[in-house]
Amino acid sequence: MASVSRGLAAPSWSLRLPPAVRWVYDYLLYPIGQMLVFIIGAAVVLTLLAYLLAALVPEPRPNIILADQISRQLPGMIISGISIGFVYAMIALGYTLVYGVLKFINFAHSEIFMVGSVVGFEIMRRIADSGTLQQWNPVVLIVTVVLVSMLVSGLLAVLIERIAYRPLRGAPRLVPLISAIGISFFLIDFVRATEAITRNDFNLRYPTDQLPWLTQSVALQFGTTTVNVKPTSFIVVGGAVLTLLALNYFVNGTKLGRGIRAVAQDQTTAALMGINVNFMISLTFFVGGAFGGAAGSLFGMNVGTVTPYVGFIPGIKAFTAAVLGGIGNITGALLGGLTLGLVEAFLNGVLVYFPALGQRYTDIFAFSVLILILIFRPSGLLGERVDEKV
Amino acid sequence: MATVTSAAQQPIRALRNWAARPAVATALILLYLAVVLLVLRGLDRRHLWFPTFSTLAFPAFVLSPFIVMSAPISRRLKTILIGGLILIAMPLVGIYDTSYLELAIQICIFTGLALGLNIVVGFAGLLDLGYIAFFAVGAYLWAMFTSQAPTVINISGLLVPAWTFPIFLIIGVGIAAVTGILLGLPVLRLRGDYLAIVTLGFGEMIRVLARNLDQPINFTNGAQGLHNVSPPPIPEIWTSFTSSTANLMGISLANVTPVAQQLLFYFVGVLIVAIVVVVARRLDDSPIGRAWTAIREDEVAAIAMGVPLVKMKLLAFAAGASFAGAIGVLYAAKQTFVSPESFSLIQSISILAMVIVGGLGGIRGVMLGAAVVTLLNLQVLKNMSLQLNALRQMDFVIFGFHVQNWPTQLEPAKYERLVFGLLLIIMMIFRPTGILPEPRRRIELQHDDVVTDEDDVSPAPGPMVGAN
Incomplete structure (x- = not known):
């Protein structure tokens, strides 16, 4: 059974509740609770692992007590892990949605993410160039930037599907994969060329320096330790939670979402039931692409500078997250993204104290995780059958 | 069955038949090689359009073994020509x-x-x-x-x-x-x-x-x-x-x-x-x-x-x-x-x-x-x-x-x-x-039926469709 249908959906006993309560429960409380459970669960497990490491190697460098360092950094690591984890989760959703419907890994998704971040830059830059950036209401500005990049990335994903994947449906499996690689490479240089012509530079700096409310760190007090958090982290988390709730409602609460679930389960039967399969596939690409675009613009605001090459690493990590959670499974993408984000933040925090390793190997670690999962649990944490159909 | 050939196709077909004769093919290939080598020899680095000419001539030379390979000539001649191109002509062009x-x-x-x-x-x-x-x-x-x-x-x-x-x-x-x-x-x-x-x-x-x-x-x-x-x-x-x-x-x-x-x-x-x-x-x-x-x-x-x-x-x-x-x-x-x-x-x-x-x-x-x-x-x-x-x-x-x-x-x-x-x-x-x-x-x-039709839906997996 294709597990797109399970999504973030609430269990069946909620059917007995009154409709209004049920709506709130199904589409607000349950998914938010699920995210909290994932975050707390992953954070607790990782904290225990970190202290275990501290117990095994109490002093990785002279005069540095690992356990003390971990206690001091713990809130910071968790916060940065959550904010990067939500970005991974949003990109991973694009992989998972398309995989659920077409059983195909959309290799070009990382570039859809990149286009989202570039579109976000273009909007902000244009507003800044017109000199009105400071007059914008922060919420309106962010919502505009995110929505426009969602729209552009979503339409781009639909266009890619129409040009490069639909003519190849039913061809041997390598064929659409290679054409996806082609699209991905083409998009990188196409964006680079466009920016090179219009701006004569392809290092695109978000004009965040003009917005003090976006760059000035907020000091949060956790017991005795103070953590400086960038406001963009809150924006990333908030934006991600809102869009994820919207996705949950869309997939599980609307007729179109039901159509997508039907196509994911069985294309032929869905077509016999009067569902326009091609439309549903396009819609899936739109939704997945829109998520990639939202993640891209939020990521861009967070890091400040983007290039046409920015998509590759987050893309491969988000794919790892999707596989980690169980590809084709929406909840799995969320769990995988948050887990991977937290793992990475913890590694970054802890590896610094080991002179032989250092932070340089965090990227290698993401790949190693991917390979290990695929060896020992190819169906991911929450499971999706990836073994073959005979 | 009557062959349906338009008037325009007839001369092309005749030309193709003529070129397919071993003697003619050999002559054409030798002519091609001679022209390419002469052009490569004659290129002048100081010329304004040198990059463009060089981009035309050198690929033509590199592709010549493949042209020889597909030409309708005897196997021995192919071996000699390709061997000559790779072992003699290319080093000479390279020294030049x-x-x-x-x-x-x-x-x-x-x-x-x-x-x-x-x-x-x-x-x-x-x-x-x-x-x-x-x-x-x-x-x-x-x-x-x-x-x-x-x-x-x-x-x-x-x-x-x-x-x-x-x-x-x-x-x-x-x-x-x-x-x-x-x-x-x-x-x-x-x-x-x-x-x-x-x-x-x-x-x-x-x-x-x-x-x-x-x-x-x-x-x-x-x-x-x-x-x-x-x-x-x-x-x-x-x-x-x-x-x-x-x-x-x-x-x-x-x-x-x-x-x-x-x-x-x-x-x-x-x-x-x-x-x-x-x-x-x-x-x-x-x-x-x-x-x-x-x-x-x-x-x-x-x-x-x-x-x-x-x-x-x-x-x-x-x-x-x-x-x-x-x-x-x-x-x-x-x-x-x-x-x-x-x-x-x-x-x-x-x-x-x-x-x-x-x-x-x-x-x-x-x-x-x-x-x-x-x-x-x-x-x-x-x-x-x-x-x-x-x-x-x-x-x-x-x-x-x-x-x-x-x-x-x-x-x-x-x-x-x-x-x-x-x-x-x-x-x-x-x-x-x-x-x-x-x-x-x-x-x-x-x-393989490659489905392009708008209405057609999810065909049976092709022979190479693997994991699901």
Whole structure:
């Protein structure tokens, strides 16, 4: 059974509740609770692992007590892990949605993410160039930037599907994969060329320096330790939670979402039931692409500078997250993204104290995780059958 | 059945029949070769349009063996012509202008790599997006043992003398094969998309390792790369042979050593490619090749028929990797500089593009693909940039457009991804079998119903559809 249908959906006993309560429960409380459970669960497990490491190697460098360092950094690591984890989760959703419907890994998704971040830059830059950036209401500005990049990335994903994947449906499996690689490479240089012509530079700096409310760190007090958090982290988390709730409602609460679930389960039967399969596939690409675009613009605001090459690493990590959670499974993408984000933040925090390793190997670690999962649990944490159909 | 031929087609058909006669074909081919060689001889570097002319003439020369190969002439004549082109004409052209020799060596390197990747992807159907890693292993093997960079091997005096180059070619084969098996073992259960991503991750891991292994112990000199790598020593007789050949052609070489060295690399490259071609062809026709085909077409059926899956998959990875290892050693010796950035994903993709463009699974097709894509990347795009710069300096005006106004960021040489991307998409949509399709695959793809109809929905899986 294709597990797109399970999504973030609430269990069946909620059917007995009154409709209004049920709506709130199904589409607000349950998914938010699920995210909290994932975050707390992953954070607790990782904290225990970190202290275990501290117990095994109490002093990785002279005069540095690992356990003390971990206690001091713990809130910071968790916060940065959550904010990067939500970005991974949003990109991973694009992989998972398309995989659920077409059983195909959309290799070009990382570039859809990149286009989202570039579109976000273009909007902000244009507003800044017109000199009105400071007059914008922060919420309106962010919502505009995110929505426009969602729209552009979503339409781009639909266009890619129409040009490069639909003519190849039913061809041997390598064929659409290679054409996806082609699209991905083409998009990188196409964006680079466009920016090179219009701006004569392809290092695109978000004009965040003009917005003090976006760059000035907020000091949060956790017991005795103070953590400086960038406001963009809150924006990333908030934006991600809102869009994820919207996705949950869309997939599980609307007729179109039901159509997508039907196509994911069985294309032929869905077509016999009067569902326009091609439309549903396009819609899936739109939704997945829109998520990639939202993640891209939020990521861009967070890091400040983007290039046409920015998509590759987050893309491969988000794919790892999707596989980690169980590809084709929406909840799995969320769990995988948050887990991977937290793992990475913890590694970054802890590896610094080991002179032989250092932070340089965090990227290698993401790949190693991917390979290990695929060896020992190819169906991911929450499971999706990836073994073959005979 | 009456042949329906339009009036316009008749002369074309007559012409084709006429050209298909052996004598005429031989004459036409000799004429073609003569024209190409004369044009190459007559090109002048100082001419404004030199980059454009050179871009037309040299590919025409490189493609000539393939034209000879497909011409309707006797086998013996083909062998003589192709042998002459590769072993005599190309070195002479190279002595005349060493930039062509450089290109020819690169073509040899990439042909070898593409043939190796073809074993993994084309024969066994295992999509490997990290193939460049094996190439990197070979290159770093030679570079680490001969570089003057302050690595641990250099400091502890373990550097090897340059004459060990042939031995290292063989060691490179072995080490890369072991790396191939090491990659193959964990991914045995994976296939299709998953395999692609894991191999991609593996390739990136090797690159990141190469970039970061300068601390705590310096093995690879990190991002700066290994410089001053030793090229193999040139025998005295080879240098004098080169200079006397040049003298015969009426060229006095100011500095004969680099030319002799390049020439030596060229012949080593040709030798390696020849060995690879023979091995690949023999493998394809052997029971091993049949087993690979079986795995490629239907893994479950292959297991049921008693194909030893683990052994065969590992063998495919090892065979493909070993070629890349030997070529990596050659590459490091030729470049005398190795840095992690030479082994990025784009290199893996460009080798894949060679295999796909030429025709997955076929040896001749893959060689053609390698030549075409290498020329595209290293000559056509570069020369377009050169031409643009030449025109810019002249303040050339074309159709009212001042070339000077062309944005400096928009250099064709920097946009190889765009070209590869388009190539891959177009090939997949219009000709997934490649320029010179492998016969068996061509039959397969013709029998696959490729669904393009709007109303038609999810066809039954094709023969190559694997994991679900």
